[in-house]
Amino acid sequence: MMMKRDVNPPGVTESKCIGCKRCVAVCPSFVLEMAEEKSRVVRAEWCIGCGHCGAVCPSEAILHTGMDFEKHPKGGETPAATPEAFELLIRERRSVRNYTPDPVPKQILKKILDAGRYAPTGTNSQNVHYVALTSPDQIEQLREMTMSFYDKIFSRVRRRFGGFFLSLVAGKKTVEYLRDSLPKMMVAREAMNRGEDRLFYHAPVVMIAHAESWDSSSSFNCSVALYNCSLMAHVLRLGCCFNGFLVNAVNHDQKIKRWLQIPADHRCYSAMGLGYPNMKYERLVPRPPPKVMWR
Numbered sequence: 611m612m613m614k615r616d617v618n619p620p621g622v623t624e625s626k627c628i629g630c631k632r633c634v635a636v637c638p639s640f641v642l643e644m645a646e647e648k649s650r651v652v653r654a655e656w657c658i659g660c661g662h663c664g665a666v667c668p669s670e671a672i673l674h675t676g677m678d679f680e681k682h683p684k685g686g687e688t689p690a691a692t693p694e695a696f697e698l699l700i701r702e703r704r705s706v707r708n709y710t711p712d713p714v715p716k717q718i719l720k721k722i723l724d725a726g727r728y729a730p731t732g733t734n735s736q737n738v739h740y741v742a743l744t745s746p747d748q749i750e751q752l753r754e755m756t757m758s759f760y761d762k763i764f765s766r767v768r769r770r771f772g773g774f775f776l777s778l779v780a781g782k783k784t785v786e787y788l789r790d791s792l793p794k795m796m797v798a799r800e801a802m803n804r805g806e807d808r809l810f811y812h813a814p815v816v817m818i819a820h821a822e823s824w825d826s827s828s829s830f831n832c833s834v835a836l837y838n839c840s841l842m843a844h845v846l847r848l849g850c851c852f853n854g855f856l857v858n859a860v861n862h863d864q865k866i867k868r869w870l871q872i873p874a875d876h877r878c879y880s881a882m883g884l885g886y887p888n889m890k891y892e893r894l895v896p897r898p899p900p901k902v903m904w905r
């Protein structure tokens with residue numbers, strides 16, 4: 611059975627309601643309806659707790675227990691950033707693979723994680739969970755476990771029968787991709803053996819986002835939450851690098867998943883290394899135009 615987040619439904623203060631119907635129009639769950647020129651709650655149990663009704667109400671008629679609405683600092687008429695500022699922000703964010711050894715203060719990490727909670731989630735489930743590793747010993751252990759997972763995978767890929775059995779589980783395309791990646795993996799392995807961290811790039815923090823695997827929105831929820839975090843990290847002058855290698859290892863190696871204390875019914879959907887960059891990018895990088903089919 612699908613689990614529903616505990617949500618307090620809204621209430622309408624009739625005397626304050628001016629009958630503008632905005633709360634009814636924005637509600638995605640048919641919670642509110644108009645009756646005699648006033649908004650009223652008709653399906654409280656369907657509320658997903660998105661807060662849109664209270665945020666849109668011009669007369670503060672909506673009460674939402676546990677949801678402290680704050681006044682929009684700019685009134686809400688104009689977005690917080692100009693298109694130019696926003697474009698520059700998303701263009702100057704880079705995957706950072708060179709860090710200073712400085713640890714990241716917990717206050718800063720909390721600020722970064724806070725950016726994640728403002729990301730959208732399917733049905734407003736707010737179901738993103740994080741593991742934040744800050745101890746060098748623990749990051750080292752995770753690196754070792756992840757690398758030994760890949761050592762096993764690549765040794766299978768190298769063998770004819772190993773590759774065949776792997777393709778039954780992972781698919782032919784994946785095995786072909788892994789086979790093509792073998793030379794690169796060997797170079798990475800040699801670098802790792804020399805003490806270079808080609809997995810986390812010596813990042814002082816590793817963050818993992820996980821959520822219930824039954825929820826088809828979990829992958830998106832975790833990814834955009836961590837992307838929000840990465841943007842906040844960037845404006846705080848930190849850097850991140852998403853880590854698909856780790857995501858894959860966590861989801862295919864029960865030992866790693868258990869070690870991270872990720873519940874059995876969750877999957878890891880996104881991960882990143884994080885720290886202070888020790889290199890500055892002088893230029894923006896061009897990207898190809900969007901692949902759009904206009905119809």
Ligand SMILES: Cc1cc2nc3c(=O)[nH]c(=O)nc-3n(C[C@H](O)[C@H](O)[C@H](O)COP(=O)(O)O)c2cc1C
Pocket residue numbers: 703704705706707851852853854855856
């Ligand atoms: C889902 C995902 C997984 C990634 N995994 C890795 C990874 O395991 N290792 C790595 O060095 N970079 C990883 N990256 C970073 C990409 O290589 C990077 O985003 C891309 O090269 C573009 O560079 P930019 O992020 O600076 O624009 C990943 C990015 C994404 C979105």
